[in-house]
Amino acid sequence: xxxxxxxxxxxxxxxxxxxxxxxxxxxxxxxxxxxxxxxxxxxxxxxxxxxxxxxxxxxxxxxxxxxxxxxxxxxxxxxxxxxxxxxxxxxxxxxxxxxxxxxxxxxxxxxxxxxxxxxxxxxxxxxxxxxxxxxxxxxxxxxxxxxxxxxxxxxxxxxxxxxxxxxxxxxxxxxxxxxxxxxxxxxxxxxxxxxxxxxxxxxxxxxxxxxxxxxxxxxxxxxxxxxxxxxxxxxxxxxxxxxxxxxxxxxxxxxxxxxxxxxxxxxxxxxxxxxxxxxxxxxxxxxxxxxxxxxxxxxxxxxxxxxxxxxxxxxxxxxxxxxxxxxxxxxxxxxxxxxxxxxxxxxxxxxxxxxxxxxxxxxxxxxxxxxxxxxxxxxxxxxxxxxxxxxxxxxxxxxxxxxxxxxxxxxxxxxxxxxxxxxxxxxxxxxxxxxxxxxxxxxxxxxxxxxxxxxxxxxxxxxxxxxxxxxxxxxxxxxxxxxxxxxxxx
Numbered sequence: 302x303x304x305x306x307x308x309x310x311x312x313x314x315x316x317x318x319x320x321x322x323x324x325x326x327x328x329x330x331x332x333x334x335x336x337x338x339x340x341x342x343x344x345x346x347x348x349x350x351x352x353x354x355x356x357x358x359x360x361x362x363x364x365x366x367x368x369x370x371x372x373x374x375x376x377x378x379x380x381x382x383x384x385x386x387x388x389x390x391x392x393x394x395x396x397x398x399x400x401x402x403x404x405x406x407x408x409x410x411x412x413x414x415x416x417x418x419x420x421x422x423x424x425x426x427x428x429x430x431x432x433x434x435x436x437x438x439x440x441x442x443x444x445x446x447x448x449x450x451x452x453x454x455x456x457x458x459x460x461x462x463x464x465x466x467x468x469x470x471x472x473x474x475x476x477x478x479x480x481x482x483x484x485x486x487x488x489x490x491x492x493x494x495x496x497x498x499x500x501x502x503x504x505x506x507x508x509x510x511x512x513x514x515x516x517x518x519x520x521x522x523x524x525x526x527x528x529x530x531x532x533x534x535x536x537x538x539x540x541x542x543x544x545x546x547x548x549x550x551x552x553x554x555x556x557x558x559x560x561x562x563x564x565x566x567x568x569x570x571x572x573x574x575x576x577x578x579x580x581x582x583x584x585x586x587x588x589x590x591x592x593x594x595x596x597x598x599x600x601x602x603x604x605x606x607x608x609x610x611x612x613x614x615x616x617x618x619x620x621x622x623x624x625x626x627x628x629x630x631x632x633x634x635x636x637x638x639x640x641x642x643x644x645x646x647x648x649x650x651x652x653x654x655x656x657x658x659x660x661x662x663x664x665x666x667x668x669x670x671x672x673x674x675x676x677x678x679x680x681x682x683x684x685x686x687x688x689x690x691x692x693x694x695x696x697x698x699x700x701x702x703x704x705x706x707x708x709x710x711x712x713x714x715x716x717x718x719x720x721x722x723x724x725x726x727x728x729x730x731x732x733x734x735x736x737x738x739x740x741x742x743x744x745x746x747x748x749x750x751x752x753x754x755x756x757x758x759x760x761x762x763x764x765x766x767x768x769x770x771x772x773x774x775x776x777x778x779x780x781x782x783x784x785x786x787x788x789x790x791x
Contacts, residue, residue: 302412303380306387307394307401309420310334313494315344317421322389325418326350329387331379335372335400338516339391340494352389365399365445373403380413393422397443397461423461423519426493430500431521433457438524444468449478454530460520463488469509472520480522480530482506487521488513539611542597546605559602566595567671574742624648646685662686674738676727684731696729747785754781 308325311317318341326332326345332352334342336359345352355372362368379386394401394417401417408415424441433439438456444463452458463469476486483504490513491497501513508520531537545554569591576584597611604610625648628635635641662685666678683689690696703725707718730737755777759766766774 302414303383304385304414304416305376305380305404305408306385306416306418307404308387308389308418309393309422310339310341310389310391311421312392312423312426312492313421314340317341317426317493319419319421321418322420325387326352326389331384331386333376333379333386333388335388335390340491340497340517369399369403372400373407376400376404377407377411377413381411390420391423393420393424394418396422396424397441423492423517424459427459427489427519427521430492430498431457431459431487431489433459444472444520447475449475452476452479454479454522454525454527454534456524458522460522463514463518463520464516465514466509466512469514469520473505473508476505476508476522479533480505484522484525484530487523489519489521490515491517538593539597539601542594542601543604546598546601554598557598557602559599562595562598562602566592566599569595571742574739575746578743578746624652671738673727673741676724677731677737680728680731690728690732693729693732696725696732700725700729750785751778751781754778754784 306325306329308322309319310322311319327348327350332350334352334354336356337352337354338356355375358368358371362371376386376388388400388404390398390401392398401415404413404415405417427433428435435457438453440451440453440456440458442451442458442460444460445468447460460472463472476484483506485502486505486508488499488501488503488508490499492500494517497517499513503510525531542554545551548555569588573585573588573592576588596614600609600611600614603613623630625645627633627648628641628644633644635644663679663682666675666682670678680689690699700722703718703722707715707722710718727737730740755774756766758777758780759769
């Protein structure tokens with residue numbers, strides 16, 4: 302079995318090259334460099350060391366993954382002939398070196414031993430020159446492939462492979478999801494190389510404004526304690542809620558239970574829906590935060606009692622989303638919204654079969670569901686098995702029938718007949734594919750607006766609403782309707 306011995310060229314010139322790596326290169330019969338673009342290469346040539354590079358492969362492909370895969374394939378093909386070889390890479394073989402990871406993943410299956418040796422990493426120099434103690438918390442990210450969810454602003458963050466302005470622009474936009482535009486960042490190039498080293502501090506927004514990058518460039522961000530940054534993190538608000546529930550927290554939060562919090566979740570959800578209807582994005586942001594607070598409070602209570610925690614909530618949600626979207630995360634297909642809904646219901650039904658048997662198709666609607674929505678959901682479930690009117694005309698006829706029965710019903714039957722009328726109205730609304738809850742909320746808000754207009758008119762004339770005639774009130778009501786119509790056409 303042939304062996305590919307992988308060595309590191311260090312992070313700088315010959316002063317950073319290990320003696321072991323130098324000896325292996327001098328003794329190698331077949332020596333390959335991933336690239337000759339490294340500060341130590343000119344010195345190695347002077348020392349009489351000959352090698353083959355893979356620089357030409359970079360020009361063949363439009364992406365680095367293809368480049369790295371071809372390099373690994375060529376090395377394994379060379380080793381397959383039975384002769385050992387040495388492969389040298391910049392820095393350390395296992396730090397930001399994709400070709401080595403490819404060799405490790407594929408070597409054994411092809412009968413090739415991959416022997417990893419040492420080499421000074423650019424991390425060693427970065428720690429020394431930037432004063433980083435990785436024990437405080439350190440993150441190394443690839444500038445060509447990281448995302449905002451990878452970032453923890455409490456840690457030292459070093460972003461490597463920021464080799465040109467285009468990459469720097471992508472890095473900047475990602476960082477701006479977490480940090481303010483004027484947050485200071487360091488652009489570090491050729492650390493530890495005399496005459497080439499450069500450390501420059503710039504505000505984040507200016508990161509890609511100049512051509513200050515090379516193959517040896519990285520971006521560094523120091524740990525921060527700035528509230529503006531840390532309070533945007535999910536973990537921070539989870540901690541705040543836990544603190545509110547702690548012995549040193551708030552008496553009101555401490556005394557809450559799952560049961561006592563029930564009305565607040567519903568209240569906050571309705572306030573968010575109102576903000577949506579008003580098109581107020583600031584209010585939507587605030588009200589969604591209030592909804593999230595209720596989720597976090599319940600999760601914290603669950604954590605304290607050992608029932609569940611926020612990780613369980615998130616994990617359960619993630620599992621459900623993936624499970625119910627096989628057309629996205631699996632091999633199924635769904636080309637239309639109808640296809641998605643059908644698949645969703647099929648999966649829900651299969652999930653239900655693994656639980657306790659339901660005694661009715663109408664099970665599964667919480668008893669605490671608002672009555673209007675409960676009626677709507679009951680009708681939807683019955684309709685799925687064909688228990689429904691053949692067309693909307695049936696719902697119209699039923700609604701008229703129930704209205705007549707309510708008007709003629711004796712006093713003791715009026716509540717029952719009123720319920721039948723409301724149930725029939727919801728059924729007709731369902732046929733028209735309108736959400737009855739949202740429709741009634743909109744009607745309530747419309748009534749409030751128009752009645753506020755009546756109150757304002759009465760106030761302008763110095764009279765009490767209660768003292769006005771119905772004719773006057775009706776006139777002002779019609780004015781309010783006209784005013785709303787004019788406002789919509791402006």
